[in-house]
Each structure stands twice: as C-alpha cells, then as structure tokens.
Amino acid sequence: MFLQIVKQLKKLIAEEQIQPGQKLPSERVLCERLNTSRSSVREALRSLELLGIIESKHGGGTFLKNVGDHRLIEILSSFILQQEKTVEDVHATREIHEREAIRFICQQSSLRALPIWDSLFTQVELEEELTRETLLRECIIASGNRLSLKIWLQLMAYSAPTYKENIAPAEKQPVLMLLKSIQLGYEIEAIEAFHEWMTMI
Amino acid sequence: MFLQIVKQLKKLIAEEQIQPGQKLPSERVLCERLNTSRSSVREALRSLELLGIIESKHGGGTFLKNVGDHRLIEILSSFILQQEKTVEDVHATREIHEREAIRFICQQSSLRALPIWDSLFTQVELEEELTRETLLRECIIASGNRLSLKIWLQLMAYSAPTYKENIAPAEKQPVLMLLKSIQLGYEIEAIEAFHEWMTMI
DNA sequence: TTACCAAAAGTGGTCAGACCATTTTTTCTG
DNA sequence: CAGAAAAAATGGTCTGACCACTTTTGGTAA
Numbered sequence: 001m002f003l004q005i006v007k008q009l010k011k012l013i014a015e016e017q018i019q020p021g022q023k024l025p026s027e028r029v030l031c032e033r034l035n036t037s038r039s040s041v042r043e044a045l046r047s048l049e050l051l052g053i054i055e056s057k058h059g060g061g062t063f064l065k066n067v068g069d070h071r072l073i074e075i076l077s078s079f080i081l082q083q084e085k086t087v088e089d090v091h092a093t094r095e096i097h098e099r100e101a102i103r104f105i106c107q108q109s110s111l112r113a114l115p116i117w118d119s120l121f122t123q124v125e126l127e128e129e130l131t132r133e134t135l136l137r138e139c140i141i142a143s144g145n146r147l148s149l150k151i152w153l154q155l156m157a158y159s160a161p162t163y164k165e166n167i168a169p170a171e172k173q174p175v176l177m178l179l180k181s182i183q184l185g186y187e188i189e190a191i192e193a194f195h196e197w198m199t200m201i
Numbered sequence: 202m203f204l205q206i207v208k209q210l211k212k213l214i215a216e217e218q219i220q221p222g223q224k225l226p227s228e229r230v231l232c233e234r235l236n237t238s239r240s241s242v243r244e245a246l247r248s249l250e251l252l253g254i255i256e257s258k259h260g261g262g263t264f265l266k267n268v269g270d271h272r273l274i275e276i277l278s279s280f281i282l283q284q285e286k287t288v289e290d291v292h293a294t295r296e297i298h299e300r301e302a303i304r305f306i307c308q309q310s311s312l313r314a315l316p317i318w319d320s321l322f323t324q325v326e327l328e329e330e331l332t333r334e335t336l337l338r339e340c341i342i343a344s345g346n347r348l349s350l351k352i353w354l355q356l357m358a359y360s361a362p363t364y365k366e367n368i369a370p371a372e373k374q375p376v377l378m379l380l381k382s383i384q385l386g387y388e389i390e391a392i393e394a395f396h397e398w399m400t401m402i
Numbered sequence: 403t404t405a406c407c408a409a410a411a412g413t414g415g416t417c418a419g420a421c422c423a424t425t426t427t428t429t430c431t432g
Numbered sequence: 433c434a435g436a437a438a439a440a441a442t443g444g445t446c447t448g449a450c451c452a453c454t455t456t457t458g459g460t461a462a
Binding site: 086 | 203204207240243244245247248250251252286287290291293294297298300301346347348349352
C-alpha cells in the first residue's frame, strides 16, 4: 500500500497540475483524500523527500521541488561509491571525467567561446583566490554534461584536501597553459598540460 | 531527524557487516537502539525500500537487498529521465567511460597483452555470439578501474536494446579495427574506430 | 525417534490519537 | 490602517493498539 500511495501522490500532482515550488495538500488532507492514515501518507512523503522530489517545511507545508534539484543522481553516485571505493579508482575515475570534459570543450568551438575562460585566465594572472576544485569544476560545468558534473562532485568529496587550497604561484604556468590550450582548441596540449598539473600534486 | 535515521541505518549496516540477503534488526529493536519511535524508523525504512536498498517481508523481517538489485535506475528513469537533456547526458557519460577505458588500455602495453583481446578477436571472426554490451564491458574490465565499471554498468541499464543484440556481420569490420587498434596501442585509430562504430547505431 | 501439526512468539502493515514546534492566518487593539 | 496578539494550520514525533503473516516452539501421534 505504501508504494501505492507514492503512485497516487504522483498522480495527484499530475492531475492537480501542481508546479515546482507550489504547495501540496497537507498531510491531514491527503490521508482523507487517499482514504488512509497519516502514518502511511508520511512514509510515502518521506520517501519522496529523500529523493529530493518534495520538501517539507515545519509548520509551513510540503512543496514540490524543481526538477533539476532532484537528488537521485547524488544518491546513485553515493551508493556506487560505497561499494567500491578503492582510493586509486576514485581518483582515476574523477580524472576520467575531467579529461573528457577538457577534450569535449576543445572539440566544440562554441564551448571554447564561453566567457568563463577569459574570466579564469584573468583570475590566475591576477593571483586571485582560485582552487583546483573551482577550476576543474568550471571545466566540467562548461562541458554541459550535468550527470558527469554530479558524479564528479561526488568523487571530488574523496579527493585530497590539496584541491581545496588556492593555486600556488609555482603552479601558475601549467594552469595558464591548460586554459590557453583549451581556449584555442589544442586538445593534445590541453590534456598534456592537464596531466602535468595533476601530477604536481 | 528522519534523514539522520537513514544515516544511522546505513552506519549500522556497515558496522554490523550485514551482507546482502541478510536480515536487519526488527523495527521494534531498531527504534530502541536508535532511541527513537517506530514511526520514525519506519519512515526511514520505507525510504530505503523505495530505493530498493532493503526489502520488507510481511511477518518475515527486513532484508538487505543485493547491490545489483537496487531500483535506483528504475526510479531515476521514472522521475527524471523524462527530460531530453538528461537522457543525452546518460549516454554521453557512458561513452566517457568507454572512451577513456580504450585510451588507457592503448597506453598500457601490459593491458594490451591480456589474452582477452585475442579471444574477442577470434569471437568476432568466427561470428560467435557477441553483443556490443559484452565487448564494451570487456574493454572496461580490462582497463582495471572497478569503480568506472560499476558506474558504466549502471548507465548501461539505460542504453538502447541494440546493445544487447549480437554484432551484425556488417559491423564486423569496425569492431575488428577497434580491437586490432587497441591491441597494437594505436590510441587515435582505436578511438576513431570506436566512434565510427558507435555512430552506426 | 521422527514427522507432523497446532500454539505461541516475532515481525511488518496500518490506524488512531495525542502533543510539540513552527509557520501562517485571522482577529483584536491602538 | 498598522501592528501585535491570538487562533488555526501544518509538519515532527511519539505511543499504543490491532491485524496479517511468518517463524519458532512445543507437543502429540505414528
């Protein structure tokens, strides 16, 4: 019956045309309309909340969340990680996503034209605060693959704290090379600069 | 507190070393051990059940399910895969892992020497049963990154049924090229053959 | 002893009610 | 009309109860 209530809730959301951000009927109303008890309704609601499909505010109500905010991929990633998290594999897999993002950007001239590259270039030159994590995240965001980004974020959680530190002056050169190569579409050079920089850690 | 209980349950499963198929403590025991009420424990359990992580049998108990049986993918598809972009991302991410596996193998002569390549080569030539899925899986297994394999297996669950079909005679050529290129360490050629083959679908 | 069956205990499924904390709405007061 | 106080609504938690089903236990008969 619990799964049935989840289905009924999905149906109700569709029928009532409840949009993201809007409020769902209260728990007490739901258990009347679905002809069940509040406990059962709550079990279904909490399940949907774990998935990030809805959000409950104490005293306020239950709201439908934005589609993009779903935590499904996050949960999926965290479970895949839990099974096999050999440190080397986590790093290797994270780098897989980083390298492919850079490759993809080099191949797509439209992505290389994004204002982000100029911005990053300037940041490095001016020695503003910029971490490895930020830089790599921007690369993957620019690649436009949101799933890859979500997976990378999960993998990143395991990586060395070195990534959270600001980029040291000594590292400026390879980073600049990396950015310039990406911006010009030099795939091979970008990946090599990327490798060189990665192995400095 | 509900999310906290989910965490505590995951922790408990890890600490007690409960293996897939084994029984979890009963709801009444859990709410004592976690110092909470049965309702709260049930809300957490039902959430994990919706994800397919556990399974409750009426009168029997609650059991930890096999990792492969998780319904994460199923849930994922029913909730977010309705969006075009998301589907594209899944395929793109799967191909990221496939390409990087091939690249890595090409670069490591020790991996290219694995007997699996001769075996696959023979299978294609003899027109034995061989699916795209099997072939790609063998590549990723050979790359030695178990985490990448796990992620790929999850993503593979979405892919077209075409992957489950045997490789047609017309496709033999690019597949042979792919295998030969990998075996010889011709990275560029391998990836191009791989692309050519992928786009045939 | 062994096989079988019934009773008992254990367990998840559902429900009802209560109380609390917080937010929202209404009402009252200046 | 504005602001504050009261009331209502809402989610969060807990307790106890009963039901349906399964597992275990114990005893009885072959």
